[in-house]
Amino acid sequence: MRFLFLCNKSPWPAHEGGPIAMNSLIQGLLNAGHQVKILAVNSDKYNVNEGDIPADFQAKTGIELIHVNLNINPVDAFFNLFTSKSYHVQRFISKQFDKRIIAILQQEVFDVVQFETVFMAPYLETVRKYSKAKLILRAHNIEHLIWGRLAVSEANPLKRWYLHHLSHTLKNYEINSLVAFDGIAAITPSDAAFFKKHTKQPVIDIPFGIELDKYKQSGISPEFPSLFHLGSMNWIPNEEGMKWFLDKVWPIVHDRLPTLKLYLAGRFMPEWLLKSQLPNVEVVGEVADAQQFINSKSIAIVPLLSGSGIRIKIIESMALGKAIVSTRMGAEGIAIREGIDILVADTPEDFAYAVESLANSQQRTTEMGAKARISIEESYDNRKIIEKYCNWLDI
Numbered sequence: 565m566r567f568l569f570l571c572n573k574s575p576w577p578a579h580e581g582g583p584i585a586m587n588s589l590i591q592g593l594l595n596a597g598h599q600v601k602i603l604a605v606n607s608d609k610y611n612v613n614e615g616d617i618p619a620d621f622q623a624k625t626g627i628e629l630i631h632v633n634l635n636i637n638p639v640d641a642f643f644n645l646f647t648s649k650s651y652h653v654q655r656f657i658s659k660q661f662d663k664r665i666i667a668i669l670q671q672e673v674f675d676v677v678q679f680e681t682v683f684m685a686p687y688l689e690t691v692r693k694y695s696k697a698k699l700i701l702r703a704h705n706i707e708h709l710i711w712g713r714l715a716v717s718e719a720n721p722l723k724r725w726y727l728h729h730l731s732h733t734l735k736n737y738e739i740n741s742l743v744a745f746d747g748i749a750a751i752t753p754s755d756a757a758f759f760k761k762h763t764k765q766p767v768i769d770i771p772f773g774i775e776l777d778k779y780k781q782s783g784i785s786p787e788f789p790s791l792f793h794l795g796s797m798n799w800i801p802n803e804e805g806m807k808w809f810l811d812k813v814w815p816i817v818h819d820r821l822p823t824l825k826l827y828l829a830g831r832f833m834p835e836w837l838l839k840s841q842l843p844n845v846e847v848v849g850e851v852a853d854a855q856q857f858i859n860s861k862s863i864a865i866v867p868l869l870s871g872s873g874i875r876i877k878i879i880e881s882m883a884l885g886k887a888i889v890s891t892r893m894g895a896e897g898i899a900i901r902e903g904i905d906i907l908v909a910d911t912p913e914d915f916a917y918a919v920e921s922l923a924n925s926q927q928r929t930t931e932m933g934a935k936a937r938i939s940i941e942e943s944y945d946n947r948k949i950i951e952k953y954c955n956w957l958d959i
Contacts, residue, residue: 565675567599568669568697569600569678572605574602579850579854592949592950596947612629614628650733650737651730656684665687679701682703683707700957708735713869742765751769751771771897786860786862787860790826790863791817791923793830794864802830803834803837813867813919817916818844820916830849855884863886863919864878864886866878869893882940887906887907887930890906892908
């Protein structure tokens with residue numbers, strides 16, 4: 565089959581959740597013998613130099629990037645309050661992007677046009693006009709839930725009201741757009757269940773898959789005990805969760821385990837975190853090799869309080885045989901066996917106790933990591949996921 569991917573950001577480099585999920589599916593399709601063409605949004609927030617993209621990736625995908633200004637305009641944001649339109653979605657509308665879609669569809673024929681996230685949905689009408697392909701929404705999250713959950717935890721009344729407004733308008737757009745697609749590919753079973761309630765269109769859950777042979781433990785003994793968190797901090801739920809952990813959980817952990825170190829890695833570290841001088845907390849920032857970093861540490865933490873979709877770093881850490889402590893929100897949508905291949909805790913005291921139980925037992929940490937790897941092998945083998953997806957596309 566021939567696929568056209570319309571992406572809200574470049575799948576390369578695969579350094580954060582969205583691009584990793586897109587790249588996984590794209591590479592899986594290519595490995596299975598399908599053809600892929602990519603047209604992606606390039607923005608100041610997530611900017612990629614086309615010249616840096618490897619020649620092999622360019623040759624296989626014909627990737628093209630179109631710059632779209634996604635910066636928040638205070639004037640536009642204010643006047644948007646008096647409309648029923650989603651400001652999140654409106655920012656992705658670009659005449660240049662639309663024209664390039666038309667040109668591509670006039671030159672090539674595709675079997676499937678895949679819209680990566682609902683933010684690409686404004687181009688549905690154009691694609692439908694110029695193509696007879698199946699139009700599939702790849703839903704990385706239930707987008708409005710992220711903003712709704714952020715609103716619930718927001719203390720500032722004015723900001724809470726604004727977040728509720730963003731969530732409400734995005735929800736309306738997200739649900740109303742479903743009928744225009746030929747199918748919805750959700751990333752988790754719980755997300756798929758939500759979409760099934762709101763549309764009669766075919767829905768499937770297609771998780772983030774991995775190529776198992778590319779996820780191997782290094783053979784070098786990790787620092788034990790040690791904690792780590794890996795994630796892009798320009799995603800609001802990551803920053804919110806880390807602030808909660810450092811404010812509420814870390815003081816308890818540090819009091820009980822004064823020599824335990826926490827390493828924070830990822831892109832776009834906020835200024836408040838870079839300037840923090842918390843005991844035994846090392847802000848590493850962006851790492852050149854994520855797997856090498858994960859392999860060098862022993863216990864992962866995922867303290868998410870909001871969000872939707874799937875936490876790719878949990879799957880990758882499990883694949884590398886790491887024990888993990890996560891909130892229930894963080895582990896949402898992942899095929900886990902609670903207490904066996906991951907520990908789940910939602911209060912500061914419970915989270916600290918879970919961390920302590922692992923940090924005090926290298927044997928338990930190692931055994932949990934081994935069981936986590938087995939779970940990933942059973943549920944997230946990319947070859948099986950691609951086969952399932954392509955069979956479903958014959959809908």
